[in-house]
């Protein structure tokens with residue numbers, strides 16, 4: 459009894475000194491931000507029901523399906539820059555976690571996915587325009603690049619963006635390698651003005667003249683770090699008739715094709731000719747027939763006739779050659795009409811970079827042999843592994859560096875090349891086995907160190923590769939990040955590149 463009386467006494471004392479409002483239970487940060495946003499933006503823009511079709515679509519449409527396991531407290535579909543600003547302020551007030559999603563192709567967890575926080579899905583922001591007098595194009599961040607290209611095609615113009623129609627606009631903030639890059643640089647090199655919601659929730663313009671430091675960081679320094687871009691104004695480029703297609707080889711041609719790719723990296727001088735060289739391993743048993751392996755070359759020439767530009771590839775015995783005249787829609791929808799998308803799955807990317815000199819080209823052969831050996835040894839653990847070679851010629855780095863002294867990557871002179879490694883792990887693996895195979899894949903990529911002084915492409919990198927640190931502009935980026943995100947709101951509350 460005595461004990462009860464004294465407990466009661468302490469409780470009364472507490473009640474007399476703590477304000478009543480503080481005793482009301484505070485919602486968790488995610489639901490609190492969502493409730494606030496539902497009030498200000500309405501329930502059409504803010505979806506909280508996990509059973510809503512919009513919610514399911516947003517949650518399920520990740521290239522790396524591991525991200526679909528997370529459950530946002532709500533998903534908001536802003537219709538305007540002002541909506542995005544309201545969202546950032548509410549998220550900040552509630553101190554909630556959040557993520558910004560454009561196309562959902564970045565495989566790094568929490569880059570465009572969030573658990574128990576606010577997912578800002580930009581898919582409803584799809585306004586576009588074209589000004590014939592200035593040849594400037596504008597697009598909002600919603601919708602895949604394929605839709606953006608189709609919008610500008612009636613003017614026979616296009617913008618520099620993804621090589622596959624299905625990829626989203628987040629690609630451009632991390633550089634953006636296109637079939638047109640050898641002529642015009644990366645996607646971000648064509649930016650002329652960006653509208654941005656800053657981490658403070660304020661709306662700002664970034665251009666050569668206004669907030670030039672922010673403009674620099676957004677030209678290739680990565681998404682979700684310095685703010686949310688709500689409108690891109692970019693230099694457009696001509697898009698007329700292309701000569702493009704895929705050439706498919708049996709694996710018996712592996713070294714002949716690799717030699718032809720090496721020569722293309724080193725010697726191609728024609729900026730209108732672009733390629734991706736893809737080697738693939740499938741999960742089917744090998745049976746010593748090599749039928750589990752394929753080589754696909756994507757060949758794109760900006761002009762109706764590629765002349766002799768691809769002769770070194772087409773003269774090698776092949777199974778299929780679809781080279782033909784097409785428009786830009788056809789280019790980005792190769793190899794299958796309407797099927798321009800790599801499959802969703804337990805996907806991870808990794809990247810390496812090597813010089814286009816004797817040593818770098820010798821490395822290419824080694825990288826390929828290592829990848830092939832790894833793929834043979836790890837049968838059963840994946841659905842697909844691929845080894846994609848992406849040449850970076852000097853014409854590309856010249857075009858990039860010609861605008862305002864170059865982008866955040868500060869691209870060293872070509873030629874050099876990136877290799878993008880894709881691993882689609884088997885759905886049958888336990889979480890632990892998945893982590894093990896991903897770790898082993900990481901080891902494979904690290905076996906041959908990249909050429910020092912060349913940048914790892916952030917669009918093809920995993921977070922642990924710390925690619926931004928390989929950028930010529932890294933120290934400057936760090937300062938800009940500290941200026942525009944001074945209290946580390948974006949660093950702490952959403953996933954993304956590490957600046958510490």
Ligand SMILES: Cc1cc2nc3c(=O)[nH]c(=O)nc-3n(C[C@H](O)[C@H](O)[C@H](O)COP(=O)(O)OP(=O)(O)OC[C@H]3O[C@@H](n4cnc5c(N)ncnc54)[C@H](O)[C@@H]3O)c2cc1C
Nearest residue numbers: 560561562563564569570621626628629634635681682687
């Ligand atoms: C099938 C496939 C093909 C690809 N092809 C190419 C290619 O041709 N060239 C190339 O360079 N790369 C390519 N990539 C890599 C691709 O560029 C990256 O995966 C990129 O992150 C995808 O952008 P997204 O909008 O689809 O993805 P998201 O995951 O939605 O966005 C990527 C990142 O940017 C942030 N972000 C997006 N929009 C904004 C915004 N408006 N403001 C601030 N932050 C934002 C997101 O938060 C996220 O961190 C390809 C990837 C895949 C899976």
